[in-house]
Amino acid sequence: MRSGHRLGRRFGWLWGAYGTSALGTWLAFGAFPLIAVRVLHAGPAEVAALSSVGAAVGAAAAVPLGPWVEFRRKRPVLIAADLVRCAALLTIPAAFALGVLTFLQLLLVSAVVAAADITFRAASGAYLKTLLPAEDLLVANARFESTAWTTTIVGPPLGGAAIGLLGPVATVVADAASYLLSALGIRATGGHEPPPGRREAVRMRAGDLLDGWRYVLADARLRPLFFNTALFNGLVMAAEPLLAVLMLGRLGFAPWEYGLAFAAPSIGGLLGSRLARPLVTRFGRHRVLVASGTLRALWPIGLAFPGPGTGGLLLVTAVELGLIFCCGVFNPVCATYRLERTAPDRVTRTLSAWSVTTKASTALLTAVWGVLGTVLGPRTAIGLAGVLLLATPLLLPRRAAARPSGPGARATAERSAVPPQPPA
DSSP, rough: OOGGGGGOOHHHHHHHHHHHHHHHHTTTTTHHHHHHHHHOOHHHHHHHHHHHHHHHHHHHHHHHHHHHHHHHHHHHHHHHHHHHHHHHHHHHHHHHHOOOOOEEEEEEEHHHHHHHHHHHHHHHHHHHHHOOOOGGHHHHHHHHHHHHHHHHHHHHHHHHOOOOOOOOTTHHHHHHHHHHHHHHHHHTTTSOOOOOOOOSSSEEEEEEHHHHHHHHHHOOHHHHHHHHHHHHHHHHHHHHHHHHHHHIIIIIHHHHHHHHHHTTTTTHHHHHHHHHHOOOHHHHHHHHHHHHHHTTSSSGGGGGGGHHHHHOOOHHHHHHHHHHHHHHHHHHHHHHHHHHHHGGHHHHHHHHHHHHHHHHHHHHHHHHHHHHHHHHOHHHHHHHHHHHTTTTGSSSSOOOOOOOOOOHHHHHHHHHSOOOOOOO
């Protein structure tokens, strides 16, 4: 590990770009539903569609982008994804100012941003792998995770204040500006980016769209982790709307109390991400991955039992704190494990398939749990999600992996012997 864990100027620019766009995203948290309700007078069905349909369409649109991006230099793709998100979001305040904003426009922008998000995440993982040697990836991912939780704590309160002072589209403008600044930061990374691998075929075939999934499913270590993260994230997110109904409706909590129950525990994510590397150093990556992945599955069932008053609020806060702390440890370790396990010429397709599956499973499970919440009641449906989450640790990798397996393993071993490019 480098002395002081200084990862170089180029990583510094990438980290700054990530932090800027993450802050913009959390400043604009809930902006689209708010605009739909207060400006367009949308009903519950339309607001639900805005969350699920936009994400699903964006995920579908991102499927062909993974194979395409794999054989392109990643830095221009990252810049383009930021600029696309910036341009798409700026159409919202422009239409609002002209009095022509429609629900269809919100839906289309949501889909475009979702597709660009998936593309950016996939390309950024591949780009990070070219910037840093393998032994620095955990430090880098822990810094990203720490930054994500910090902006989660700071962004929503500032965004709420901005909306109160400047109107419903103020945070959308801030989010668009954050993507522009992110693009400038990524451009400033400079330096030499290794050329991507060459395609054997000139044109993309239909079968190429499934390469990312084939690679993951062929790897005995990535496969269970893939299903674990898709199922865990989907079930956790599916229970969130029902918890909002339970707390804000039947239990009578005020909106600020509901927000506090989720904002304050984000400190646990910040702490967990800071502890990820020391824990791996002491106990080993595989043990930390399995332990944190198991412990995070134990907390959500507690969300089925809050009552009214201070006791119920403290219970939700404590459960979320434990859950988010475990996720703060797990996420950077998982991201590093996934990057090191994936061959360099498959990173973008693999991460794209991973993101598409996670978004699709979340959209599907959210819809299913909406029906279950209506039939069984919110508390019972939340409890059912918690019980199913208890089984997700069975999908964690059972044994530590010494070397990557599956397609591209030899390429990974050969390229890992090549010294990384020094920071410019």
